[in-house]
Amino acid sequence: MKENVKTGNFASAVVVALILFVAIVSLGTSLAILPIYVNKVLGLSPYFVGAVVTAESVSTLLSRAYAGRFSDTRGPKTGMIRGLLLMFVAGALCVAALATHGASAYLSFAVVFGSRVLMGVGESLIFTCSGTWPIGLVGREHAGKIMSWVGIAMFLGLAIGNYAGVWSYQHVGLVAGAAAMTGLPLLGTVVVWFIKEVSVHDDAxxxxxxxxxxxxxxxxxxxxxxxxxxxxxxxxxxxxxxxxxxxxxxxxxxxxxxxxxxxxxxxxxxxxxxxxxxxxxxxxxxxxxxxxxxxxxxxxxxxxxxxxxxxxxxxxxxxxxxxxxxxxxxxxxxxxxxxxxxxxxxxxxxxxxxxxxxxxxxxxxxxxxxxxxxxxxxxxxxxxxxxxxxxxxxxxxxx
The missing domain is CATH 1.20.1250.20 (MFS general substrate transporter like domains)
Structure with a gap:
């Protein structure tokens, strides 16, 4: 019985890594299409491109501690769901901006900038919980293996997402790329509901x-x-x-x-x-x-x-x-x-x-x-x- 539970927990941990991969494909797609949108479609200077890219990085950095405490006190499953939903909202804002950019270049930029801030917070929650959740499932003695899975999911997700973003710009348009980066976190949210939670420490x-x-x-x-x-x-x-x-x-x-x-x-x-x-x-x-x-x-x-x-x-x-x-x-x-x-x-x-x-x-x-x-x-x-x-x-x- 214990062996079956252990095998099931490892399988659940792998699924969490796959959800991370899906989320990072969404992130990688955004990193490819949004600079193109800001510079080539809105016609704004590289300064604005840098601001869009930096907004997400700074938001991620500043929300790391929040994400860690949230995982410890509310549970990594809840944190993962919140992170995926934030990424979904960020993607939906990008779709709206890309579809209606004719109104005002600066208004569209402001919407995209805000979406990057939300995505940064979502990214913090997803990154942290995709590590703490599998470790909670299989134990700290397997933390090295877990972090290996997490790392390769991040790397491949970014690479594939970047490629998908450039491909969408060249073949189907930026709006289609933004729609894909919106739908992927939503798909991950559905899958998350079926994975078991781990215990939470009240005094963490x-x-x-x-x-x-x-x-x-x-x-x-x-x-x-x-x-x-x-x-x-x-x-x-x-x-x-x-x-x-x-x-x-x-x-x-x-x-x-x-x-x-x-x-x-x-x-x-x-x-x-x-x-x-x-x-x-x-x-x-x-x-x-x-x-x-x-x-x-x-x-x-x-x-x-x-x-x-x-x-x-x-x-x-x-x-x-x-x-x-x-x-x-x-x-x-x-x-x-x-x-x-x-x-x-x-x-x-x-x-x-x-x-x-x-x-x-x-x-x-x-x-x-x-x-x-x-x-x-x-x-x-x-x-x-x-x-x-x-x-x-x-x-x-x-x-």
Whole structure:
């Protein structure tokens, strides 16, 4: 009987990861079509495009703590439903704006901007609850596997969503793309109702956020610094190739980054719970080597190999650093721990965007990858201390 329950819980956890995938396809679609809409349809400047993209990122970052506490006190199932419904409302606002943009460009922009704020809050709830819910179903001892599933669902969802958004613009129109990004969260909401809830601790919300930050910051800093490499590749690799005259190879290099990422997750994700500090150090060293290849590549082949290595090395950082982060707080506060940790992803993306723009303006695109290389080395140091903290706590608990 216990074996059947365990199998059923793992199956439910997989379904939660699939719901996350569906939601992130919606997010990825919006990231592709809304900048095009603001710039090409409304005719607004790149400043407005940046505002739309940044609104969602800032909203996500600022609502992370809220999402974690909500998951701990109200339950991840309720949080997931709320997040999906917020994404549905955000999508519906975009459909309305895209369908009636003739009235006023600035009014349409305001509606889209508001939708991005709502989507950011929904994204926080979905990201957090898609981790805490499966972990609640199968136990913290399987947290590494869960975070591997969550990470690959996010990555593939964004990639497919971006492709779907560009395809819709080229073939069926932006309104159709907006309709798809609206319908997907609604589909996920229907499925969520049939998955079992997990128990909620009534006193889970009493832990101060400052304490959570103090406990999680080592793993979080490593995660943020590692993701400077991710943001550098996804945002600046194509520009690096164009700057070097390698126009025809940029898509291949980006594809190799994705292939490396997925390959590492499929090869190593199943043993994330039994991996330790050595695996995270090697992973970050591989990422650093790939970024260095990109920085000093003299041919598109050399740069493409660097992109592959960067994706492979980065892949396991999220689940492996999630382990010391999650286990740094009591189990009843797992939502707060996970949301605090995941907020560091947003910080890493913002750091890469701000620093990358300044670096590119003064010393060129290749130097961005030198900066990302240094960040990866610093991430190794942070990761080492994060695991030392985990080991010391395990040792104290054993005695």
């Amino acid at each position: 919300g009493h832990l101060p956020l400052s304490y959570a930050v103090k406990r999680v910051w080592k793993a979080g800093a490593g995660f943020a610094l590692a993701n400077v490499g991710y943001a550098s590749v996804t945002s600046f690799l194509a520009l690096l190739f164009l700057d070097n005259g390698w126009n025809g190879y940029a898509a291949l290099a980006l594809a190799l980054f994705g292939i490396g990422y997925v390959a590492a997750r499929l090869l190593l994700g199943w043993r994330a719970d039994s991996s330790g500090v050595n695996t995270i150090v090697v992973s970050l060293a591989i990422e650093a080597a790939g970024l260095l290849c990109l920085a000093y590549a003299s041919t598109p082949l050399y740069a493409s190999i660097g992109s592959l290595l960067a994706g492979f090395g980065l892949s396991m950082v999220y689940p492996l650093l999630a382990l010391p982060a999650i286990k740094s707080l009591p189990e009843k506060n797992i939502g707060l721990a996970l949301s605090t940790y995941e907020s560091c992803f947003d910080i890493g993306i913002l750091l890469a965007g701000a620093a990358g723009g300044i670096i590119a303006s003064h010393v060129g695109y290749a130097s961005i990858f030198v900066f990302a290389f240094v960040c990866s080395l610093l991430a190794i140091v942070c990761s080492y201390f994060a695991y030392q903290q985990l080991f010391s706590e395990v040792g104290r608990a054993a005695t």
